[in-house]
Amino acid sequence: MRDGKVGVGLIGCGVMGKSLATHLRTIEQAELVAACDAVEEVAKAFGSEFGVWTTTSLDELLSREDVDAVLIATPAYLHAEQTVAAAEAGKHVFCEKPMALTLEDCDRMIDACRKNNVNLMVGQVLRYFPIHAKVKELVDSGELGRLLCLTIYRLGGGFTGVWAKEWRKSKALSGGMLMEVNIHELDFLRWVGGEVESVFAVGENFLHPDCDYPDCVIVTLRFRNGAIGTLHASQVSTAGDYGGRADCERGSLLFPKLWGGELVVQTEKGQQVFKAEELSAENPVRRELREFVESIVEGRQPAITGEDGRAAVALALAVYRSIETNGVVKL
Numbered sequence: 001m002r003d004g005k006v007g008v009g010l011i012g013c014g015v016m017g018k019s020l021a022t023h024l025r026t027i028e029q030a031e032l033v034a035a036c037d038a039v040e041e042v043a044k045a046f047g048s049e050f051g052v053w054t055t056t057s058l059d060e061l062l063s064r065e066d067v068d069a070v071l072i073a074t075p076a077y078l079h080a081e082q083t084v085a086a087a088e089a090g091k092h093v094f095c096e097k098p099m100a101l102t103l104e105d106c107d108r109m110i111d112a113c114r115k116n117n118v119n120l121m122v123g124q125v126l127r128y129f130p131i132h133a134k135v136k137e138l139v140d141s142g143e144l145g146r147l148l149c150l151t152i153y154r155l156g157g158g159f160t161g162v163w164a165k166e167w168r169k170s171k172a173l174s175g176g177m178l179m180e181v182n183i184h185e186l187d188f189l190r191w192v193g194g195e196v197e198s199v200f201a202v203g204e205n206f207l208h209p210d211c212d213y214p215d216c217v218i219v220t221l222r223f224r225n226g227a228i229g230t231l232h233a234s235q236v237s238t239a240g241d242y243g244g245r246a247d248c249e250r251g252s253l254l255f256p257k258l259w260g261g262e263l264v265v266q267t268e269k270g271q272q273v274f275k276a277e278e279l280s281a282e283n284p285v286r287r288e289l290r291e292f293v294e295s296i297v298e299g300r301q302p303a304i305t306g307e308d309g310r311a312a313v314a315l316a317l318a319v320y321r322s323i324e325t326n327g328v329v330k331l
Helices: 014-025 039-051 058-060 076-088 103-115 130-141 176-180 183-193 284-296 308-325
Strands: 005-009 028-035 053-055 068-073 092-095 122-123 147-153 194-203 214-222 229-235 243-247 251-255 262-267 270-275
Touching: 005 014, 005 058, 005 284, 014 028, 014 039, 014 068, 014 092, 014 284, 028 058, 039 053, 053 284, 058 076, 068 076, 068 284, 076 092, 076 103, 092 103, 092 284, 103 122, 103 308, 122 284, 122 308, 130 183, 130 243, 130 251, 130 262, 147 183, 176 183, 176 308, 183 194, 183 214, 183 229, 183 308, 214 308, 251 270
Parallel strands: 005 028, 005 068, 028 053, 068 092, 092 122, 147 229
Antiparallel strands: 147 243, 194 214, 214 229, 243 251, 251 262, 262 270
């Protein structure tokens, strides 16, 4: 680190990379010093926009002494190799979700970071949305009693815009809808509900014949603590929607929006409402990056570890296996 700041290199200068870079620049303890993209025109355009050195060579970026950590914002099939290379170069790693597409690759990433004594954080950003964080806090507090049922749904209207890129149409490259989009909801279910014992899922590809994976999935989960969970994930919904609820022994938590909105706590005593902007005004992406930077400065593990990222991938793979076998899959 120079002048108490973590020098950061960005790997992948696309839409997500630009978002990460924009928020990183607002964090006082970090400095974006370099960026890398395989497409020269993209790298140069990013360098002009953000005023940093760029390259098309990952090795060149990792060889820079002023790069203490990297943010990986590339397609999922590249995450494992890039994470291992960064760890072996002594760089801390923030890897966008999904962590990887196989458990073997997740294990390689975890092992490489552990052996080289660098941090590994996975971008499961839903944990930093204020409403979702409050749900976790209230469930963990036990003030509403034992968690009974946990439900979340995320319904989109199709793979358009940035989601229409060719690599996202391939399950082998993107992991499909469950990995590329709904890994967030799967992580949230495990984060709030606890470790998952088994899943049963059904899924179909209704409207996207150019994609080799389901565009609509409904999942039932049984948690090890006895609670039940459900996920409805879709890209076939003309009227897109997002929401969820947690039903406990002595009350229910209702959260109807991803961005902003409010959390309604309903008990026999009445209703309490928490507004997102009153819980936290900090952007969730900035919050997760701040956690990554602070974990490096403070010499501790980040709040979301490689093991957390692996568990979300394991859950997604179990859902796919259940769809393929039409049976219950135990984790």
